[in-house]
Amino acid sequence: MAFANAMNLLTSHGFSCDVTLEELVNWFDVQTAYPDLSLDQVLRKPLLIVHEIAELAEVKRMGLPIACDTILKNRSRVYEAHLRAFEVELALAKRVHDLAHIRERLREVENWTTDPLLPRRLRPRCRNLHAQAEEALKECHHLHSKDLRIRRAKREDWKPVLLIQQSDSVFPYLGRPSRPSKVRVRDRWLLRLAEPGVYTLVAVSGDEVVGYVRLKRGEGLGSHVGEISAVAVRPDFQRKGVGGRLMNEMFRVADDLGLRRLRLTVHSDNAVAIHLYESLGFEVEGREREAVRRGRKFIDLLIMGRLEPRP
Ligand SMILES: CC(C)(COP(=O)(O)OP(=O)(O)OC[C@H]1O[C@@H](n2cnc3c(N)ncnc32)[C@H](O)[C@@H]1OP(=O)(O)O)[C@@H](O)C(=O)NCCC(=O)NCCS
Numbered sequence: 640m641a642f643a644n645a646m647n648l649l650t651s652h653g654f655s656c657d658v659t660l661e662e663l664v665n666w667f668d669v670q671t672a673y674p675d676l677s678l679d680q681v682l683r684k685p686l687l688i689v690h691e692i693a694e695l696a697e698v699k700r701m702g703l704p705i706a707c708d709t710i711l712k713n714r715s716r717v718y719e720a721h722l723r724a725f726e727v728e729l730a731l732a733k734r735v736h737d738l739a740h741i742r743e744r745l746r747e748v749e750n751w752t753t754d755p756l757l758p759r760r761l762r763p764r765c766r767n768l769h770a771q772a773e774e775a776l777k778e779c780h781h782l783h784s785k786d787l788r789i790r791r792a793k794r795e796d797w798k799p800v801l802l803i804q805q806s807d808s809v810f811p812y813l814g815r816p817s818r819p820s821k822v823r824v825r826d827r828w829l830l831r832l833a834e835p836g837v838y839t840l841v842a843v844s845g846d847e848v849v850g851y852v853r854l855k856r857g858e859g860l861g862s863h864v865g866e867i868s869a870v871a872v873r874p875d876f877q878r879k880g881v882g883g884r885l886m887n888e889m890f891r892v893a894d895d896l897g898l899r900r901l902r903l904t905v906h907s908d909n910a911v912a913i914h915l916y917e918s919l920g921f922e923v924e925g926r927e928r929e930a931v932r933r934g935r936k937f938i939d940l941l942i943m944g945r946l947e948p949r950p
Pocket of ligand 1: 911
């Protein structure tokens with residue numbers, strides 16, 4: 640599955656690699672001069688599998704036999720294949736905007752530049768790759784803020800929202816014990832859009848909806864209060880500032896409505912969300928102990944609030 644996904648990622652971005660799963664497994668049996676990552680560790684990260692596939696394809700293209708001493712006997716050429724594989728990995732990481740991966744690998748590329756085993760002839764290329772990775776990191780940040788826009792939600796947005804709400808890293812925090820069904824997500828989305836006093840914004844990257852936030856205005860004596868009743872970001876866009884952008888745009892809506900107070904609730908184990916809300920001026924105002932049951936775990940619910948500074 641992981642292998643097939645990595646192959647799809649490569650081919651969908653125009654890289655063709657003539658490598659089978661069996662060859663990849665054998666590649667991990669080849670002796671190296673370094674303590675290398677295990678196949679298990681690599682299989683957990685699609686871009687690392689991409690690297691290994693690209694490296695093996697390059698080794699095969701060079702006409703080297705795959706045997707247990709291939710690397711030790713052909714150090715210089717395999718290092719070259721390794722650098723070529725990193726070029727492919729970096730190109731894909733940039734395309735999928737995987738900042739965290741680039742950041743993590745940047746440190747390793749820096750180490751390769753001073754590796755005594757790096758052949759002299761490959762040093763300039765390795766330094767150049769390091770510079771490219773640094774550049775990619777900056778570009779991704781930049782691309783991201785340039786590329787992302789926030790707009791009012793539309794009826795047809797329920798489809799991308801369905802994918803967001805059904806993903807493993809989102810649905811447990813949305814207050815549901817199981818993945819919501821398509822009908823439920825669609826009906827509730829349409830219902831909320833039609834509800835007076837409810838405002839929904841979506842974040843769009845390219846032409847894809849990658850996150851949303853919803854605010855519900857209070858009534859009667861609480862008409863100056865807004866409840867942030869939902870915020871979620873597609874897993875591959877999380878921790879890249881999308882949630883922050885959505886919340887900031889919603890603050891503008893709240894301002895236009897003349898709201899004085901915003902409130903929300905959050906599971907006490909949702910560190911990323913709590914960090915985000917605190918960085919935006921929310922404070923923990925209360926704790927409902929063991930208010931949420933997730934599987935066998937009981938989790939506290941935090942009530943957080945933010946007051947608009949008085950003029
Ligand atoms: C919570 C959520 C909406 C935040 O959106 P996001 O786009 O991931 O958030 P951002 O990137 O804007 O901000 C995340 C912040 O948490 C920080 N962070 C990342 N990992 C963290 C961790 N393990 N612990 C604490 N903070 C962390 C980030 O550095 C960032 O802070 P910074 O801007 O100061 O650097 C999103 O992660 C999500 O959809 N989660 C699943 C659904 C959910 O939990 N919804 C909220 C229900 S209350």
